[in-house]
Amino acid sequence: MRLNRPLLLCSLFLGGLAGAQVPAAAPPASPLTRTILQTQALTASPGLEGVLVKAELAVGGSAPRHTHPGEEFVYVIEGTATFALAGRPVLSIKAGDSFVIPPDTPHVATNTGTVPLKLLSTYIIPKGKPLATPAPLAP
8 A cells, every 4th residue: 555645744734733732812911010019017006007019000001990908098100090989080190199099999090191100009908908809890
């Protein structure tokens, strides 16, 4: 029996492809990145800690709606954005602004500028609590 070499090679190649694993698509990257710079127990308030965070929100990106278990003191380093805080008018911010987000207040930040939004935030939260928790969408 004479083998057709090109046909044999083609069938081996295609058979190998049929069993090949196709890698799953990577999940989309979040437009928000947080870098914890420092965490310190508060001696004046046992049970609480301060957490200093640098946050960056990509151009056109929105942070998922979330809450924090304590106050968040925010300073805008660079960029412009809106903050939609539950029960309050939408807040427009720019570099040099500062504001406070009350505990357990659902909010969404949206970068409305042409550069990444850069924030420096200090959180005062109960020890052992997560820094942020997803919040359901507003009704």
